[in-house]
Amino acid sequence: MADVKVAVKILSELKSFVMQVASQEVVLDCFRRSNRDFTRNRKLPFDRLVLLIAKLCKKTLSIELEQFFKELGLENGCSVSAFTQQRIKLKASFFHWWNQVLWQSYYHYSGESTKRWKGLRVIAVDGSNISLLNTPALTKHFGGQSNSHGNFTQAKTFYYYDVLNELVLYPRIEPYRYGEVQMAYEGISQLSADMLVIYDRYFCSYKMFALHLWAEQPIPFIIRGNENQRMVKEFITSGKRSEIVQLAPTCPAIASLKKSGFIITPKTLLEVRLIRVELEKTVEVLVTNLTEANGYSDDQFKELYFLRWGVETNISVQKNIMQLESFSGLTVESVEQDFYATVFMANLHSVLIKDAQSTVNQLSKHKKYPMKVNRNKSFGKLKTSLVSLFIEHQPEQILLILHGHFIRDTLPVRKNRTFARIRKNKPGRSKHRTYSNYKPAC
Template structure:
C-alpha cells in the first residue's frame, strides 16, 4: 500500500504529538493545563505526556489492570500504583483534551483536500443536540452535576451538548455541564463558535424566537434549519393553510424579550424576524421546518426532507460514544475525572473518524460485484485503534503502525442497507444508560 493513502493521518498524528511536546517544553503553556505551577515538575512514572495518553486510551477495566497493560506497551516497565495515577490526574485540567481535539480538527481541515471535505451546497452541515449522561451516585458528583429523582431513587446525571459535522463525522464542539443547566442554554452559548460556512440543524426542542434571532443577528448570519413545534401558533396556522412553503414575520413574546436582553440584545414586541416555513410530508405525519434558507437563493422545498434527515448523524455519534466507547463507565469519581473522560472520549471519536477516512475511501473504490455499499466496522476499528494507540504516539515509526491499521480497517467491513427505518422506543430516562458503574467494581477482563 502506498504511503500516500495514509498521509493525512500521519500529518495529524505528528501535529498532535508536537502539541503535547510544545506544552511540556513551554512552562507558560503548561500552566494553562495544570492546577499548580509545581505540578508535573518532578520526574515521575506518569509525566504529563504519558498521563494524557493513558486517559485518552479510555480506561474501562480495573485501573490496576489498565496500568499494567499501559506500562507493558511502553516497553515493559513496572507500573505505577492506582493511587499514583489518581494523584497525577488531579493535577491535569480537563480543558487539555478540549484543546487537543481542536488541534486535531484544525489539522484535518487544513490538510484534507477541499474535495475530500464533504459539504451541502457549500456548507458544512452541523447537527446540534444534547444528551444526558449517567454518573455514579456519590456526594461529590451529586453536589456538582445534580440529576433527577423519582419514587425509585436519585439519579446523578450530567448534561452534554455537541456540534457535529454530520457529513465529515467530526465533533466540532462539545460541552459537559450540570444536569439543570440544560441543552438549550448550552446551544445559545455555542452559537458564537459557529462559522459562516456552517448550516446548523436542530430538533424541535430548540425552536424559539431567541434561537432564530441569535443566528440571524450573529456578526455573520448563520444559516439554520429547525424543526417546528406543532403546538406553536405559527406552525399550527401554517399546517392549516395547506401551503408547501411560506414567509412569516415572527414577533417576540415577553420571555423572549427578557432572555435576549440578558444576552445583550434590546428588542420590543415590534422586532419582527423574517423566517421561512417549509412543509415536509412524512408517512404518518406532517412536519414543519423553520429556516433562513430562501427559495429564491436556490433552496427548493424538495431539498429539505433529506437535509433534515442528516441531523440523525449526531444521534448516531452519541450512541457510539455511549455504547462502543462506554462513555458512562467513567474511570474516576471526581468532577475533574468525569470531565477528563468526557473530552477524551470526544477526542478519541474524532481521531478514529479521521484515521478510517482513507480506509473508507479504499472500500468505496472496491465495490465491484457488491450488492450493497460497504463501510468500515466501527466497533472493530475502535478496538484496533485502542490496542495500537500507545504505539502510534510513542513510536517513531507511527506511519508503519497506521499502515497496519489501514489493512485491518479495510478487512473489517459491513454492508450499508439504506432507507431502513425502525420504531423509536422511548425508555425511562434514568434507565437509558448501558453501563451501570459502581464505585467498587470494574471488570478485570
C-alpha cells in the first residue's frame, strides 16, 4: 500500500507545520492578529483551533464543540463564545499555506507516481460564485448583486486544479466584483513550465496568450476560443483542422499589458496554434502554444480539453458534499477561514482515498462498469476520523480502517452520458436546501 505510506508522510508534514507555527513566535506572527494572541493557556490553543476549523463545523456550534472535545478525550470543553473569540485571532492565510504544505508534500513523496500528461501537470482554471448571508459586514466586504427580488451577498472564488491528481493548488476568495480574468492574470506568476493550463472561452485574449508566452519559461496553455472573435470565425470558415496564426494586439490589449509592465506596439505579433474540434452539434476552436512539430497532434486535444471538466466537479464536491456555503460564522474572517479550510479538506480527502481507489480499480476489472470511491460517504468517514489522524502518533491503523470503509462504498462510472438540463423551481427562503443528487453523510 504505497499510497498509505505517502499519506502517513504527508500527515507528518502537516502536523509538523502546525507545531512549528505554534511554537515559533516569528512564524506565529504571520498567522495571528496580534503578538498577544495565542500566548495564554486556553482550552482552544492554536493547534486545536485550526483542527476544529478544518473539521468543517456544519452543525450547531455547541454540538460541534462538545463532539470535538470528546474526540480529544477531554471532558470539559469550551463555550461557543470562547471559540468565536479565539478564531478572530487567526488569519485565514494559515489554511492557504497549510494547503500548500499538503500538495507540495504529495508531489514530493509520490514522486514518479504523480500523474502527468506527456510530462506535464494538467491544470484546469475556473471561478465560481458562493452565496453568503446578507449581513452588513459581509455585504460591505464582498458585495453581491441585486434584482427585483432583493439583494444577494456573494463572493467570488477561483481555483487552479490539477485534474489528474485531483488537487486544488492556488485557491482564492475575493469580493464578488473582482473579475475572474484579473485573478487569472495575477495567478500566472505562480505557474511553472511543467504545467499545461486549460481555460474556458472567457479567458481567450491576446493578453492571456502573451503572459503565458512571455513568462520567464513559456507556460503551455489551451484556451477555448470565443466564437465571437474574428480569428475564430475565420478559422471555422476555412475548414482547416489546424493552423499557426499571427495575432496583433488591440488597443485595449496594449494598454492592459502596459499596466502589467510590458511595452508593446501594434506590430508586436504573437504566434499561436488554432485547432478545430468537431462536436456532435457544433464546432469549437482551441488556442494553444503546443505545436505539432513538438509531438502534439490534432487528435489529442478534444479529450485533453475535456479534462477541464474536473475543476467543475471539484467545485461541485465542495458545495454539495462539503457544504461550502454553510459557513460556521458571520464575519469576513470566518468566511475566509471556512473557504480555505474546505479546500484543504478537499485535498486531504483526495489524497487519502487514492490508495482505496487503486484497490477498487483492481477489484472492478471484470465488472461491466469501472467503479469509484463514493466521495460523499468517504468524506463522512474522514470527518469522523480527522481528529484521531492528527493526535495519534502512529495513524497507520486509522488509515487502514478508513481504507476498508472506502473500498466498500463505491459507485459505477458510466461514461459518455448526457442529460438535458431541466430548470427546476426556484429555491425557497428556508435556511437549508435539499438536493436530489446527494444526502449528507455527516
